[in-house]
Amino acid sequence: MKKILIFLSLCMITLYGNDTLKHGWFGRAGIGIADLVHQAGQSRSQSVFASLYIDGGYTFTNQMELGYDVQIGSSPNKLSNGLPLVGIQSFTDLPTPKGGGxxxxxxxxxxxxxxxxxxxxxPLYLGTGLVINNFAIGAVDIPITAIVVNTYLPLEIKGNLIKGKWGLEYLASYDLQLQSAIGILGEIQETKQLPINGGYALRANIGFTYQLSQKYFFFATIIFRYANLNASQKTTITTIADTSMPGAKPDVSNEVYYPKSHTAYIGMRFGFGF
Structure with a gap:
């Protein structure tokens, strides 16, 4: 990764002096809605996922582009066969949860x-960089929350075709896992972090833009993401003795782990940019 970034930086420095080509800031903001499915072992969660989205960056002489994007969203979920963290049911005397977030x-x-x-x-950009993905899942009256944190090295290609006021844009990426772990927190004596070795993610977008003025445009994009992770390492956790959560068992220990899982969503994103 370091060699790739050094090479691209040298190309950027060389090209930046050419003022005859386009360069400058760009950005966009929008909202999204998608069908989100998470399968981990026997547990399955499905929900309608709503999110806010922004991206931006700088184009250097139309040959080099430095960019970023951020998405954050949430959803209720419909759980089948309980939460995905194996062993968690030992910490509550309530029935297997059917819903959460x-x-x-x-x-x-x-x-x-x-x-x-x-x-x-x-333009047709070949790029790399860093992807950080967080996925938190919880359930009603369960004293423990699981947060999956992933870091990837993306191998990305994206571009667009513009004709008049209309434009077609697309993106495809294979994300190589650099590091993944699951954080376990809540009504427990000690927060735990369990490494996950092995995984990858795929991303693909396709959409259109419509130029509203010389500077501003509207966009609508179909979005898709799929992530596959191996099972985490195992650990033993203990609930706190003075928990006040309904149904939670105080001072109970059990071995837990996160099973092999995959997460996928497909949906639509739209908004405005410049």
């Missing part, structure tokens, strides 16, 4: 090089 956040930082010469209306 999810919180998802994504942050991506990329640097890309345009593969096409004379790219004003049809």
């Amino acid at each position: 999810n919180i998802v956040s994504d942050m991506t930082i990329t640097i890309g090089y345009n593969l096409i010469s004379s790219p004003k209306d049809h």
